[in-house]
Amino acid sequence: MIALEHVSKRYGGVAAVDDVSLTIPTGEIFGIVGQSGAGKSTLARLVNLIERPDAGTVTVDGAELTALGEGELRAARRRIGMVFQRFNLLGSRTVRGNVELALELDGTPRAERRERALEMLDLVGLSHRADASVHELSGGQQQRVGIARALAARPRVLLSDEATSALDPETTASILELYRRINAELGLTVLLITHEMDVVKAVCDSAALVEAGRVVESGRLVDLIRTPGSRLTAQLFPLGPIPDSVPAEATVIDITFAGGTADRPVIAQLARDHGLDVSILGALIERIGGTQAGRTRLEVPGAAASAVVADLRGQGLLVEVLRTGAAA
Ligand SMILES: Nc1ncnc2c1ncn2[C@@H]1O[C@H](COP(=O)(O)OP(=O)(O)OP(=O)(O)O)[C@@H](O)[C@H]1O
Ligand SMILES: [Mg+2]
Numbered sequence: 001m002i003a004l005e006h007v008s009k010r011y012g013g014v015a016a017v018d019d020v021s022l023t024i025p026t027g028e029i030f031g032i033v034g035q036s037g038a039g040k041s042t043l044a045r046l047v048n049l050i051e052r053p054d055a056g057t058v059t060v061d062g063a064e065l066t067a068l069g070e071g072e073l074r075a076a077r078r079r080i081g082m083v084f085q086r087f088n089l090l091g092s093r094t095v096r097g098n099v100e101l102a103l104e105l106d107g108t109p110r111a112e113r114r115e116r117a118l119e120m121l122d123l124v125g126l127s128h129r130a131d132a133s134v135h136e137l138s139g140g141q142q143q144r145v146g147i148a149r150a151l152a153a154r155p156r157v158l159l160s161d162e163a164t165s166a167l168d169p170e171t172t173a174s175i176l177e178l179y180r181r182i183n184a185e186l187g188l189t190v191l192l193i194t195h196e197m198d199v200v201k202a203v204c205d206s207a208a209l210v211e212a213g214r215v216v217e218s219g220r221l222v223d224l225i226r227t228p229g230s231r232l233t234a235q236l237f238p239l240g241p242i243p244d245s246v247p248a249e250a251t252v253i254d255i256t257f258a259g260g261t262a263d264r265p266v267i268a269q270l271a272r273d274h275g276l277d278v279s280i281l282g283a284l285i286e287r288i289g290g291t292q293a294g295r296t297r298l299e300v301p302g303a304a305a306s307a308v309v310a311d312l313r314g315q316g317l318l319v320e321v322l323r324t325g326a327a328a
Helices: 040-047 070-077 095-105 110-123 139-151 169-186 197-203 231-236 259-263 266-274 302-314
Strands: 002-011 014-024 029-033 055-060 080-084 157-161 189-194 206-211 214-220 251-258 279-288 291-300 318-323
Touching: 002 040, 014 040, 014 055, 014 206, 014 214, 029 040, 029 169, 029 197, 040 055, 040 157, 040 189, 080 139, 095 110, 095 139, 110 139, 139 169, 157 169, 169 189, 169 197, 189 197, 197 231, 197 279, 206 231, 214 231, 251 302, 259 291, 266 302, 291 302, 302 318
Parallel strands: 029 189, 029 206, 080 157, 157 189
Antiparallel strands: 002 014, 002 055, 206 214, 251 291, 251 318, 279 291
């Protein structure tokens, strides 16, 4: 588990991280999302204490890092692996040499280093390139080396800061698939920092939205998609603004379907029961947090809107009214 309690970090006049409290359960893939400059990378550096917080406590895998001296902290950091956007590999070393690096620093004997590096390269599907120079590898392969290196010292937690941002969609998908596999096989907790909601959709169990140094929303995705007004959910279903063509009399609603409600013929039934011409303005179906989920935006004409909303809510559906029509 990772636990941050009232953690803050300022740079001059900027509150890069501002009173953040966050618990990341063991074994989860937890996404940290937010715009550029929101404080995501600073948050990551506070988790492994590369950066000391001005205030608050950081606990990782049972050890309160903020209470440790430099020597103990070095040992505790071995339990936290880190993967970067720009890979940060050493061009003067072979693929295997890069993976061994983390183990050299803590004095692991040569034979054991070699064996462990080959084991990790096998895990990421690159054992056949162990003796290659890193320059001979593609971006996706280099990131696999970065992941193998981060895993070599047997961490309990993996911090990944925009690890897929420099990669094309297909390569991104294969790296995310690798994360999911190491999360399942090694029981590793993964803190995944990203600005891409598609990454969150693809692998995260939970996520937190960061804005101007603060966590403004967090939770399990399966719960968030059932939470009215969730901003993370709105980003997971980017239906955009209401089109200008929708008349002012009409009410506009979003219905969110999750799990069991995803395959019910709700809209056909609505049209039948209320004798209405509902128009679908937009719809998206996604697999989110391991659940089939969808959001449909409807234009509901006339005075029937409130009865329609009550009916849908009565069926246990999440209904959000985006705009109440003039005729409602
Ligand atoms: N070492 C530093 N010195 C001074 N200011 C910093 C430093 N690191 C971060 N900041 C400031 O703190 C704020 C948060 O930066 P941070 O790098 O954490 O954002 P981010 O969410 O990771 O952004 P991006 O998505 O662009 O990587 C920014 O305003 C940034 O300018
Ligand atoms: Mg960053």
